[in-house]
Amino acid sequence: MTSEASIANQIESGIVEEHNEEANSKFGFWVFLLSESVIFLSFFAGYIVYKTTSTDWLPAGVEGLDTRDPAINTVVLISSSFVIYVAERFLHDKRLWGFRFFLLATMLMGSYFLYGQAVEWRGLEFGLTSGLYGATFYLLTGFHGLHVMTGVLLQTIMFFRSFIPGNYDKSSFGVDATSLFWHFVDVIWIILYGLIYVWQ
Amino acid sequence: MANLSVEALDGNRAQPYPGAPDNWKRFFSFSTDHKVIGIQYIVTSFIFFLVGGLFAMIIRGELITPEANLVDRTIYNAMFTMHGSVMLFLWTFPVLVGLANYLVPLMIGARDMAFPRLNAAAFWMVPVVGVLMMGSFFVPGGPSQSGWWAYPPVSLQNPTGNLINGQVLWLLAVAISGVSSIMGAVNFVTTIFKMRAPGMTFFRMPAFVWTVLAAQLIQLFGLPALTAGAVMLLLDIVAGTSFFRPENGGNPVLYQHFFWFYSHPAVYVIVLPVFGIFSELFPVYARKPLFGYRVVAVSSLIITGLSGIVWVHHMYASGTPGWMRMLFMFTTMSISVPTGIKVFAWVATAFGGKLRLDTPMLFAMAGVVNFVFAGITGIMLGSVPVDIHVNNTYFVVGHFHYVVYGTVVFGIYAAIYHWFPKMTGRMYYEGLGKVHFWLTWLGTTLNFLPMHPAGLMGMPRRVASYDPEFAFWNVLASLGGFLLGLSTLPFILNMVSSWIQGEKAGNNPWRAIGLEWLISSPPPVENFEHLPIVIAEPYGYGKDEPLVSNLAELAESPG
Numbered sequence: 001m002t003s004e005a006s007i008a009n010q011i012e013s014g015i016v017e018e019h020n021e022e023a024n025s026k027f028g029f030w031v032f033l034l035s036e037s038v039i040f041l042s043f044f045a046g047y048i049v050y051k052t053t054s055t056d057w058l059p060a061g062v063e064g065l066d067t068r069d070p071a072i073n074t075v076v077l078i079s080s081s082f083v084i085y086v087a088e089r090f091l092h093d094k095r096l097w098g099f100r101f102f103l104l105a106t107m108l109m110g111s112y113f114l115y116g117q118a119v120e121w122r123g124l125e126f127g128l129t130s131g132l133y134g135a136t137f138y139l140l141t142g143f144h145g146l147h148v149m150t151g152v153l154l155q156t157i158m159f160f161r162s163f164i165p166g167n168y169d170k171s172s173f174g175v176d177a178t179s180l181f182w183h184f185v186d187v188i189w190i191i192l193y194g195l196i197y198v199w200q
Numbered sequence: 201m202a203n204l205s206v207e208a209l210d211g212n213r214a215q216p217y218p219g220a221p222d223n224w225k226r227f228f229s230f231s232t233d234h235k236v237i238g239i240q241y242i243v244t245s246f247i248f249f250l251v252g253g254l255f256a257m258i259i260r261g262e263l264i265t266p267e268a269n270l271v272d273r274t275i276y277n278a279m280f281t282m283h284g285s286v287m288l289f290l291w292t293f294p295v296l297v298g299l300a301n302y303l304v305p306l307m308i309g310a311r312d313m314a315f316p317r318l319n320a321a322a323f324w325m326v327p328v329v330g331v332l333m334m335g336s337f338f339v340p341g342g343p344s345q346s347g348w349w350a351y352p353p354v355s356l357q358n359p360t361g362n363l364i365n366g367q368v369l370w371l372l373a374v375a376i377s378g379v380s381s382i383m384g385a386v387n388f389v390t391t392i393f394k395m396r397a398p399g400m401t402f403f404r405m406p407a408f409v410w411t412v413l414a415a416q417l418i419q420l421f422g423l424p425a426l427t428a429g430a431v432m433l434l435l436d437i438v439a440g441t442s443f444f445r446p447e448n449g450g451n452p453v454l455y456q457h458f459f460w461f462y463s464h465p466a467v468y469v470i471v472l473p474v475f476g477i478f479s480e481l482f483p484v485y486a487r488k489p490l491f492g493y494r495v496v497a498v499s500s501l502i503i504t505g506l507s508g509i510v511w512v513h514h515m516y517a518s519g520t521p522g523w524m525r526m527l528f529m530f531t532t533m534s535i536s537v538p539t540g541i542k543v544f545a546w547v548a549t550a551f552g553g554k555l556r557l558d559t560p561m562l563f564a565m566a567g568v569v570n571f572v573f574a575g576i577t578g579i580m581l582g583s584v585p586v587d588i589h590v591n592n593t594y595f596v597v598g599h600f601h602y603v604v605y606g607t608v609v610f611g612i613y614a615a616i617y618h619w620f621p622k623m624t625g626r627m628y629y630e631g632l633g634k635v636h637f638w639l640t641w642l643g644t645t646l647n648f649l650p651m652h653p654a655g656l657m658g659m660p661r662r663v664a665s666y667d668p669e670f671a672f673w674n675v676l677a678s679l680g681g682f683l684l685g686l687s688t689l690p691f692i693l694n695m696v697s698s699w700i701q702g703e704k705a706g707n708n709p710w711r712a713i714g715l716e717w718l719i720s721s722p723p724p725v726e727n728f729e730h731l732p733i734v735i736a737e738p739y740g741y742g743k744d745e746p747l748v749s750n751l752a753e754l755a756e757s758p759g
Contacts, residue, residue: 024315024395025315027390027393028389031386031390036424042429043428128441131448132450139435
């Protein structure tokens, strides 16, 4: 074998290893999230246009939104991003019970957020059909809520998968993706909170 | 003796194991082989091309006389809506995804796409989209009648009052098509970034791969905007919101922004891979390297970038403020720079080359000529004064049919003929191919050229009846339309009979340079037993340099 061919073979084996599915999946998931963020950007753009151009923005009898409870909700959701990161580190160190504990904590915090959102929706005096104000409010919070629900669902799956022996030995891509998705949902919420609650 | 051993090899290949390159049943299975999925895409979408063509011929049949006397006006509205929707969502998008699916892994030296199961799932959504679109003919009130734009407030009308109506099914179909496209785009981008063979740097990728990358990036950033608009439109129809309902304070123009932010770049999603096909074919049939390969490659990405800032040129007449018109006129015209680079590169590639006028090259050259024509009318339409004058006339219809038929369909035909020997291992009949080309060329010219004078005289689009002064041009266009319908027959005959009993083509009938031509036809499952080690730029025609360093290893791979 010539030296050139042997070098080439080495390159080839290196590349094949690099082509493992986990690296591809991670890259693909990032690409997907970037694309998904454009849907939110479009909704945000629509919201800004409506808010700045609409002649009758607030429905009759509506003063605005209460910001105290949503602020608590926000704090819970944002801190859950750190909690899931801790869970990820525990999994990285192969300490499964720590991973389960912190993942469960994340799930509870996410569920609390959804509960808080439901309570807020129940107490509002305007609905989906109450002009552009109601429509955009429920569209934005609802679409984001769906993502939170998806995130909690993914975390539940990852939680139960940790009880399958050796499930995360080879690859923790599922958990990494779930965690990344959760951070994504958080960042979107921060922008959303600013647009809907802060900018009134 | 030599003959005998070749036959024995063929006998081996024909063993009916699932997924064997000769087992036809694999085309009807949930196969994860990118080559099978590619052909599934191409054949499925071609069937819908015929369906969409049928709708077009009904339209042209109605327009052959100035009076509306062939079909009911509601059916006419449904026809032009479904013609556009089928041709875009079920023909041009999927057929090009199919070609890219087949070719990209081969061209970059990968064994499959990055996510084979995702790939198969994305394909099987296309038949679902088709069923929903066709199913809308059977719901009360018939299919959507609001054109493929589905502009509110027209699309918000629901005369029958049914929840499941043509417009809702249409939105559902478009949404599923969007999910499928996003899945495909994630797959392509990951494949191109992560699965290239050793030595296959970005500037050694064939131009087709560059254009697929550029096109799929557009899907990723553009499609979600349409999804957002479609969600809001759907809520307006089924949940009583008023995002786009002007009578309740909604803003219908905002829908146009959402729609065109994706749907103008969508034109580049379908035309970019066709540019790639031209860039692949010209060097092969002119026996010269692609002129300015690197610039051609990068110009695709420039088109991707510019495509995101031109959409308002569809809305010059939608109450758009003057400064916005000026801005988008400028960006729109600047698109002609990267496309012009490509056209000049193709011409320079052909110039002084040893031209072989086989069917693929005929289609490619005619496609470039048609594209130049479409580009010139495109510049005219991009300029505000002309656009205001011809807005919503047949001039626009003529312009974009020169793009989507004259350029895109010609490019697709060229690609199918060119890679047919690779996909099937057999050669098509050149005579039938030439008949097909001349019929298609004549039909295209006759159908779409007369639309320009009719439009300049003021004939509006989407009407079933018109002033008799436009009759002459419409008769010509209708004859061209029927000729285009006829032109598919020699093509179908050619493809079917050649696949069954065409001459064996060998691995590289065109003496083309490219990874896909180094392996057997059709390529084996997993393509490359030994991954190729790429050591040169593509298109080394007339240069004495090998493309890969392990040619012997590749050639001895069992086919």
